[in-house]
Amino acid sequence: MLRPEASTRRRAAAVPRRPWLDQLLVVGALAVLLLGYDTVVEGRDWWVTTTLVAGLVALVCAVLGSLAPRFAVPVGLLVLVVVLGWVFVPETFAGPLPTTSTFQGLGEALSRAQVIVMEEAAPAAAARPLVLLLAGAFGLLVLVLDLVLRLRVGVFLTGAVLLVVYAAPALVSGETPSLWVFAGAAACWLALLRTRTAATSAGWASLVPALGLGGSALLVGVLLPPVLPDVTAVAKPWGEPPPQVFGRGINPMLQLGQNLRRNSTTVSARYTTTLQDPPYLKVATLRDFRGRTWRPATANDGDPFESRIGIEPEVRTSQETTTIRIADLRSSMLPVPYPVLDVDGLRGAWSLRRTGLTISSDSSTTRDQQYTVTSLERLPTAEQMRALVTSPTAVPLDYTALPDDVPRVVASTAREVTADATNDYDRAMALQDYFRQNFVYSETAPVAEDYDGNGVGVLGTFLEEKAGYCVHFSSAMAVMARELGMPSRIAVGYAPGQAAGVDDDGNTEYEVTSDDLHAWPEIYFDGVGWVGFEPTPGVGSRTGFEEPEGTPESTEQAAPQDQPSQRPSDAAAEEGSVTTEASAADSEAPTAPRTALTVAVVLLLAALLPGLLRSLLRRRRLAASDPEPWWREVEASAVDVGLAVPRAGTPRGLVDVVGPRADPDDLRRVLTAVERSRYARPGTDVADEREAARRVVDRVRAAGSRGERLRALLLPRSLLRRR
Incomplete structure (x- = not known):
């Protein structure tokens, strides 16, 4: 049997290419598809950045595709990394050349982008790590499509890839991009299909099948979306309330950002109480801190039940009750005042943790629960608090341990703020007042300025920017307290909420919503136990105890102690805690x-x-x-x-x-x-x-x-x- 020569076979298998035209159409399709991502990321700065980066990579592939095709993708990848480094981590370059720090910086930024994707509500602020993720992804997509288009069926695989890019925003935010986005990308793909068929054959014999196939695909794209099932239910909960506010086995500290920035407000619980002030409702206690994040405390065999911590006889105490009725909250962690002594009326199997006195379940949830909590109210005076001396052996070392990489500014700021204090109580009060008087509450500034989180890596930037939300305030104060030798930890749960009416017995009923999700620091005082403080401005009340008559502290504190908690949005209007500078932070530091x-x-x-x-x-x-x-x-x-x-x-x-x-x-x-x-x-x-x-x-x-x-x-x- 006669066989064609090898050279003839290779020519027959070769795919006709026009690198310049291919890359132009690919970049055009990607640029149009990027417009559909406005349901995922706010603004337009990210679109300009991503399009420019993808266009530059496409230009490299077009030039080298004409001169030396085998080098197009490797050189394009090198150009992509260098450009991303110049844009996002320019400080790591040695002159015009990248260093190992450049790759480390890009990797760290991508890790932060992953946290934003997992915790942020869509559309998210165009934080630099998120823009880096988009620019890098679409730059790599250009390189992948350059390889795909070398295959004989490459144009059809390219169409499938573009369809996935079009559908991605719908799977993230639940909103399908505009039909015009699909039509624009489809037009670019049809032109690409036409160039391939025109290069392999001529005349209407190739034009009709190509246009027929492409037109059918376009028609399906127009008619199919209205009859498809709603993707909102299967979309990733980026922008939607998570199924559980505090899910089983999940660090609650990592969920606060997502829940605080979600689009809707839901009522979590309503309660009445005999306590002097509406209480904070705790669901978890975070003690272990190794640098990246605070983690829930793991009970040790020697840990006592905190309800049995010795209280000085001179300290006035009383047992009070709080009746809580769960509304729209499904969690395996039960909101309770601290310190809890007893709980009555719960359904299901629940266990009390000796560390932090929090209550959780492996099989039950809070849904439709109504229960009454008996808790201990401690009312020491300020003089009694100043007289307390905490022994280093009073609590485990876990409550004072710190990682080695805490920024120096944290310790220096703590010492500077507490320079005039002579006891732990005054030091804690000085730290609390420092944050409440010099910082502003903002849920957007940390994301936009790229210091969101609660690890040591963000503390220095938080102290410099002076804007953040409860995660930053609680972590910063707890770390500062440990720097000063005071045992500290973080409580997670709900701020006291607002008065919402009066029940049938004439008791004031308070309401806590998803906006009241909160984290606050607790500091240990030997003779009183763990005392919660409130460093977050505009949330709750300033912690403080009764001062002797006639002192400045007594007049400063009397008013807020009897006031219910304010939500950050309400407090912003009254106290000016949210400035225009903080609320506009998501538009600063553009990358375009x-x-x-x-x-x-x-x-x-x-x-x-x-x-x-x-x-x-x-x-x-x-x-x-x-x-x-x-x-x-x-x-x-x-x-x-x-x-x-x-x-x-x-x-x-x-x-x-x-x-x-x-x-x-x-x-x-x-x-x-x-x-x-x-x-x-x-x-x-x-x-x-x-x-x-x-x-x-x-x-x-x-x-x-x-x-x-x-x-x-x-x-x-x-x-x-x-x-």
Whole structure:
């Protein structure tokens, strides 16, 4: 059986490519599809940044796809990393070159982006890590599609990829992008499909199937979405309330950001109480801190039940009751006042943790529960609190342990703020007042300024920006307390809420909502136990105890102690705790201008690079001792200025082409040297005519028009010419 030659088979399997057109259509489709991501990310700065980065990578693939296709993807990946580094972590560069810190910085930023994706409500603020994630993802997508389009079925696989990109926002936010987004991307894909079919066959025989297939796909895209099932129910809960506010086995500290920034407000519980002030309702206690996040305390065998902690006999105490009726809350963690002594009326199996006195269940939830909690109210005076001395052995070392990488500014600020205090109570009060009087409450500033979280990595930036929400305030005060030697931890649960009416017995009924989700620090005082403080401005009341009559502290504190908690939004209007600077933080530090500048610099370098390479090549050739490089340079210079130089011509044929532009004597001398080097007997002397060759090259390049000379300088054709 006759078989085609191998070279024939390879040509038959080759995919016709037009790199410039391919990349233009791919970038056009991706840019249009990016418009559908406005349900996921706020603003337009991220769109400009992502489009510029993807466009630059596509330009690299287009250029190298024409010159050296095998290097297109590796060089494109290198350019992508360098550009992302210049835009997002420019401080890690050593001059124009990236360092190992550049890759570490990009990796850390992507890790922060993962936290934002898991915790943020859609549409999220365009935080730099999130913009980095988008720009990097779409840049990589350009490289992947460049490889895909080399396959014979690559155009159909490209269509499938673009469809996935179109559907992604709907799976995240539950909102399907506009039909115009689909139509624009589909038009680019149809044009790409047409270029492939036109390259393999001709006429209506290829046009009709291509347009028929593409038109059918477009029609399906238009008619199918209205009859598809709603994707909101299966969309990732980014922007939707999570199924459990405090889920079983999940660190509640990591859920606060998502729940505080979700789009809707729900009533979690209603309660009445005999306590003097409406209480905080605790669901979890966080003690262990190794740097990345605070974690729930794990009970040790030697830990006592905190309800049995010894109270000084002089401290006034009483047992009070709080009746709680759960509304829209489904959790395995029960909200209770601290310290709890007894719970009555619960359904299901619940267990009391000795550490933190929190109540949880492995099989039951809070749904539709109504229960009464008996708790201990402790009412020491300020003088009694100042007299308490906490022994280092009073609590386990876990309550004072700190990682080694706490920023120095945390300890220095703690010592500076408490410089005038002589006891632990006054130190705790000074820290609390420092935050309430000098900081503002903001749920958006930490995300936009890239310091969201509760680990040591954000504390320094939080102290500098002076804006954040309860996670930042509680973590900062707890760490500062430990820096000063005071045992501390974090409680998570609900702030006291607001008075919502009166029940049938005439008792004031309070209401806590999802807006009251909260974290606050607790500090241990030997003789009283764990005392909660409130450093977050605009939330709850300033913790403080009764001062002797006539002191400034007594008059300062009397008013707020009897007031119910305010939600941050309400407190902002009254106290001015949310400033325009903080609320507008998500629009600060845009990435688009720096991206545009970086892309412009790269394009400028790319525009100058061919001329630079051509200049270096010219110098090397004219400096050679062999006539062949001289003659190749004469030929290349003629090609650069647009002369019709035959690819397989003889030296004398080239003389006929360049003769009108060069000195005849110099041209003859160079021709003679070339012919002797080629055809003369070995060992024949060849005259050194490098100066004559240089003059011929200069005359050929200078004889063209201004446009020809400019093009020869910036876009030399000879670099693309294959011999």
